[in-house]
Amino acid sequence: MKGLNFLHSLTVSAVLLCTSPTGGYVFQGIYDCEYGDNITDVVFLVKNIFNMKLNNMYDSRVGKYVGFGSYGIKNAEHYNTQAWKMALRRAQVDILCRYNARLFRQSTLDRKVPPVVRVHLDKPADYGVRTMLRCSVLGFYPQEVRVSWLRDGAEVSSDVSSTDVLANEDWTFQVHSYLELTPKRGERVSCRVEHSSLPESLELDWDSFALDAKYAKMTVGIVFSFVGFSAAAGGAVYFWWRRRFDFSRVDSQGSSST
Incomplete structure (x- = not known):
């Protein structure tokens, strides 16, 4: 295991302190697991330290x-003659180091949490008026993520900004990307997210229903206003016509038979 690149170090036991009230002697025993890049290479060390100086050390490499x-x-020579101690140290490579490596891998390297994506306006907008869209990418793990914007299927890079990737309390992350644009009727605007937890990139369209519904409500209102005005005008004309051309009926009771 010569030349092993140690990036991760995990201390798996408490430091033992023994002090003398008069001499002030301190003894420390440290169990240490050190891992390489892929967490499969492991070195197990048991360090015995006396008065801040390393006295002897068990090294799994030798x-x-x-x-x-x-x-x-x-x-060291005395410890090496103790068969039970040497067997225990060899077993601790698996019991302590590799066991904790599996837990570490499950919670970090192998952990995948897909993001939740939302595309929305920060404030009310209208067609033909400059506004800003936000793409919120929430609750993903690991940290590496790519967010981009598409307009009618073509990626855009201008008028785009983004926050830093922010950490959540549950060991997930979030990021927010912004696109300044002037909405056009019928245009498709999408947020594309690429993350290792996703089998393929995720594209979420901006739902412009709110703008379309706004215009639909205006159109319906205009139609109903026109119908109401027409009905009122027709009623007024009919009332005027009745009063203008209302001939009295002949009173048949005014004539008597002989």
Whole structure:
């Protein structure tokens, strides 16, 4: 395991402190697991430190204790003759290091949480009026993500801005991308998100229903206003015509029979 690149280090035991009330001696025992880039390469170390100096250390790369200084070398030779201690140290490579590596991988390297994507306006808008769209990408893991904008299927880069990737309290992330535009009727505007948790890129269209509904309501209002005005005008004309041409009926009761 020579030349192993240690990027991760995990201490899996508490530091043991033994002090003398008069001499002030301190003994520390540290169990340490160190991992390479892919978490499969592991080095297990047991460090015995006396008064801030490394006395001896078990190193899984050589499978035995190594001493430092005359006193440390004596201790290392003694530990190496203890079969039960050496068997325990070999077992701890799996019990402590590889077990914790699996937990670490599940919670970090192998963890995939797909994002929730929303495309919406920050404030009310209208066709033909400059406004801003927001694409909110929420609750994803890992951190690496790419967000882009499409107009009628073509990617746009101008008038685009974005926040930094922000961390959430549950170890997920969020990011918000913005597009300044002048909405056009019938135009398709989409937010595209690329993330390792997704089998393919996700494209979500901006739903312009609110703008279309606004115009639909205006049209319906105009139609009903016109119908109401026409009905009122027709009623007024009919009333005027009745009063203008209302001939009295002949009173048949005014004539008597002989």
